[in-house]
Amino acid sequence: MGEPAGARPKVGLIGWRGMVGAVLIERMRAEGDFALIEPEFFSTTQAGRPAPDVGSGHGTLGNGYDLEALARCDILVSCQGGDYTGKMHPQLRAAGWDGHWIDAASALRMNDAAVIVLDPVNRHVIDAGLAAGCRDWIGGNCTVSLMLMAFGGLFRAGLVEWMTTMTYQAASGAGAQQMRELLAQMGVLHASARGLLDDPASAILDIDRRARAAFDDAMPTAAIGQPLAGSLLPWVDRDLGNGYSREEWKAGAEGNKILGLSGDPVPIDGLCVRVGAMRCHSQAVTIKLRRPATLTALEQVMAGLHPWLRIIPNEVEATLACLTPAAVTGTLDIAVGRIRHLAMGEDYLTAFTVGDQLLWGAAEPLRRMLRILIGR
Numbered sequence: 471m472g473e474p475a476g477a478r479p480k481v482g483l484i485g486w487r488g489m490v491g492a493v494l495i496e497r498m499r500a501e502g503d504f505a506l507i508e509p510e511f512f513s514t515t516q517a518g519r520p521a522p523d524v525g526s527g528h529g530t531l532g533n534g535y536d537l538e539a540l541a542r543c544d545i546l547v548s549c550q551g552g553d554y555t556g557k558m559h560p561q562l563r564a565a566g567w568d569g570h571w572i573d574a575a576s577a578l579r580m581n582d583a584a585v586i587v588l589d590p591v592n593r594h595v596i597d598a599g600l601a602a603g604c605r606d607w608i609g610g611n612c613t614v615s616l617m618l619m620a621f622g623g624l625f626r627a628g629l630v631e632w633m634t635t636m637t638y639q640a641a642s643g644a645g646a647q648q649m650r651e652l653l654a655q656m657g658v659l660h661a662s663a664r665g666l667l668d669d670p671a672s673a674i675l676d677i678d679r680r681a682r683a684a685f686d687d688a689m690p691t692a693a694i695g696q697p698l699a700g701s702l703l704p705w706v707d708r709d710l711g712n713g714y715s716r717e718e719w720k721a722g723a724e725g726n727k728i729l730g731l732s733g734d735p736v737p738i739d740g741l742c743v744r745v746g747a748m749r750c751h752s753q754a755v756t757i758k759l760r761r762p763a764t765l766t767a768l769e770q771v772m773a774g775l776h777p778w779l780r781i782i783p784n785e786v787e788a789t790l791a792c793l794t795p796a797a798v799t800g801t802l803d804i805a806v807g808r809i810r811h812l813a814m815g816e817d818y819l820t821a822f823t824v825g826d827q828l829l830w831g832a833a834e835p836l837r838r839m840l841r842i843l844i845g846r
Contacts, residue, residue: 479844481507482543484514484534485550486522489646490574494549494833499524503837506844510543512536514550534558541567545843547836552577559606570843572836574609579724586610586728587839588830590776591622595730596842607839610728611720612831613637613742613751618728619804619830620823621755623775624768625729625736631758632737635721638754639706640747640795643827647693649748654690655699656746662688698746706742717742750795751831752824754808762816765809772806778830782807798824802834 485491498504504524510532511521517533532539534554540546541562546569548555555577562571571578578584584606585599586592596607609615617635624630641652662684666672681700689697696703707717718741726735745752759768769781780803782793791797793807804825812818825831 478506478508479544480510480542481840482510482512482540482546484512484546484548484554486511488549489642490828490832491549493828494836495522497833497837501837503840512540514554537561537565541565543569545570545572545840547572547840549574551575568605570605570607572607572839574832574836576611578606579608579610580727581606584608586724587835588615588618588728589835589838589842591618592728592730595728609832609835611724612643612827613639613717613753614720614724614728615831615835616751616804616823616825616827617721617753618725619776619825620779620806621757621772623772624757626775627771629759629763629771630736631760634756635738635740636754637740637742638745638747638752639742640745640749640751640827641698642749643751644694644744651690651693652698652746652748655697658684658688658690659700698744700746702746703744704741706744715742747795749799749826749828750824751827752795752822754822755820756812757819759817759819765811768819769809778802778804780805784808784810793822793824795824798826800826802829804830
């Protein structure tokens with residue numbers, strides 16, 4: 471990075487109070503990252519107030535719109551969102567700042583000059599970017615990152631001819647307010663039938679009628695837009711006008727860029743669905759293999775990519791105990807199970823995977839990219 475030997479790089483952090491930012495700070499504390507840097511916290515709304523104490527005493531929050539203060543940092547890490555990136559990143563570059571920009575937002579992901587970072591999967595792409603002088607390091611879409619953490623080994627081995635992925639995305643993927651509203655919706659459903667639930671002799675169809683009525687009469691939907699508790703929403707992100715949601719487009723576009731295959735892309739496609747889980751995204755995939763392979767061989771290839779992958783036996787007890795959002799929430803585990811060939815032949819594979827999208831789908835790739843840049 472060009473600092474004198476022993477110097478700690480100055481790292482500015484913006485957007486650290488939001489959901490992804492808070493998880494990032496939590497992980498940086500846990501891994502001792504703050505001892506390796508000179509941190510400075512910025513805020514777009516609370517400049518001048520005390521900054522969080524990360525081991526070196528309380529400082530003062532800088533102004534997240536102060537170009538001169540931001541430009542004094544060697545590295546900036548932003549979890550503030552795409553609007554902030556769109557406003558501040560070009561101004562900093564135009565002013566001559568040549569530091570490293572690490573970002574959770576999608577605004578710069580598909581820029582030719584940016585690398586989407588997921589180092590257990592694409593360290594070779596990151597290293598090529600470093601050698602080429604890249605300065606923009608962007609976290610990928612949470613669902614795409616989790617999919618590649620699960621099946622990136624098959625792509626690296628050249629085994630994937632095409633893939634479909636059907637997602638089951640948690641409320642937290644939409645934001646903190648959606649998580650709160652999902653819980654409120656759950657409460658409304660319970661309250662609508664509480665008296666009948668307390669009576670063991672009550673008829674289930676009466677309970678069902680009360681719950682169905684609550685969807686129309688009492689369900690809060692300001693954040694989510696529709697009832698999600700007791701339901702699901704088979705559309706995530708905005709309409710691209712061609713039958714695709716933007717979330718569905720990201721699978722192929724971002725997935726191939728992460729893998730370094732944009733020049734010769736592998737078709738990756740499917741549908742994205744929001745479900746009533748609080749945290750962790752799940753996906754069911756179908757993979758057309760380039761050649762037949764045994765399940766044992768495929769599992770070995772998947773498990774060899776990184777140490778966080780957990781192969782779950784395709785058995786009832788193991789699946790229900792280990793292959794759920796409840797089982798992996800708050801962990802770095804990427805669980806993959808229900809692995810079997812399809813009836814079409816041994817060159818067709820199906821599997822199910824689940825991972826915490828606030829970790830490997832958001833915060834952890836940023837934290838690890840920071841470590842790569844500071845060389846520790």
